[in-house]
Amino acid sequence: MLPVWFGNALCDLIGLLIYAFASAKRKAVLCNLRHVLPDQSEAYCQGVARGMFRNSMRNYYDLFRGHALTTEQRLAQIEVRDMDLAYEAFKRGKGIIAIAAHQGSFSFVTQIATKTNFDFFLTVEPIQPPELFDLVRNLRSSDPRNHTIAVGGGEVRTIFRALKDNHMVCLAIDRDISGNGEMLEFFGAKTKLPTGAAEIALRTGAMVMPIQIYRVQNGKKHILHLHPGFVAEPTGDKAADVARVSRQMLQEIEKIILRSPEDWVVLQPLWPDCE
Numbered sequence: 001m002l003p004v005w006f007g008n009a010l011c012d013l014i015g016l017l018i019y020a021f022a023s024a025k026r027k028a029v030l031c032n033l034r035h036v037l038p039d040q041s042e043a044y045c046q047g048v049a050r051g052m053f054r055n056s057m058r059n060y061y062d063l064f065r066g067h068a069l070t071t072e073q074r075l076a077q078i079e080v081r082d083m084d085l086a087y088e089a090f091k092r093g094k095g096i097i098a099i100a101a102h103q104g105s106f107s108f109v110t111q112i113a114t115k116t117n118f119d120f121f122l123t124v125e126p127i128q129p130p131e132l133f134d135l136v137r138n139l140r141s142s143d144p145r146n147h148t149i150a151v152g153g154g155e156v157r158t159i160f161r162a163l164k165d166n167h168m169v170c171l172a173i174d175r176d177i178s179g180n181g182e183m184l185e186f187f188g189a190k191t192k193l194p195t196g197a198a199e200i201a202l203r204t205g206a207m208v209m210p211i212q213i214y215r216v217q218n219g220k221k222h223i224l225h226l227h228p229g230f231v232a233e234p235t236g237d238k239a240a241d242v243a244r245v246s247r248q249m250l251q252e253i254e255k256i257i258l259r260s261p262e263d264w265v266v267l268q269p270l271w272p273d274c275e
Helices: 004-021 023-036 042-066 071-076 084-090 106-116 130-140 155-164 196-204 238-259
Strands: 078-081 096-100 120-124 146-150 168-172 182-186 189-193 207-216 221-226
Touching (some): 004 023, 004 042, 042 106, 042 130, 071 078, 084 207, 096 196, 106 120, 106 221, 120 155, 130 146, 146 155, 155 168, 155 196, 168 196, 196 238, 207 238
Parallel strands (some): 078 221, 096 168, 120 146, 120 168
Antiparallel strands (some): 207 221
């Protein structure tokens, strides 16, 4: 019910208050940014960190306002770039694994699935209590072709089925939510990250396509940008293949984060020295 400019301003204020008073989160984010932006000054990283906190709050606002908008109203606030890459990839008939960072307003942008004429499956971290997770899932799935998959709830079978049916599955690979990840290089330092996306890509032959979601026009518009993808080719050495493809995926994610670091809303420590 709030005007978007007022809702965003309120979220910005809340984000800045959290940045100021939640010292543990602030320190974790600044430590993460020293890995991501090693050549930038402390003042620059602090500015990016404040933007990350503000955008994190805006994402929650988008979650609750997006479902109440008509498809036309949502599309007026979203620009999709290079969607032809997805349509071309779908011609292979093996689906698309969209790899992403925790960046941008997924709850808002992914509501355009019906308009783009394909089903979109988004894997998410379970939220406690279950009633709250059901609320968030229902809000995110107000578009009938947008589906939410909880990590740790039999998601692998759902993902394989979606790819077999030639749909798009989005996997954020910049956090080890399940706790089953491996030590991988990310921005030049080893940390624990998931390898599931690489394993699925090698088993299914699905197109791996990096996607980026970010804000422009002071948050008035959201960009969903698809980037050229690749097919993971197995060599017969599973361990080596998973390590190689995981690294290739993470290199793409590094590029995406660097294009718009303030939209990267990971507020948890990612590297061992940030914990």
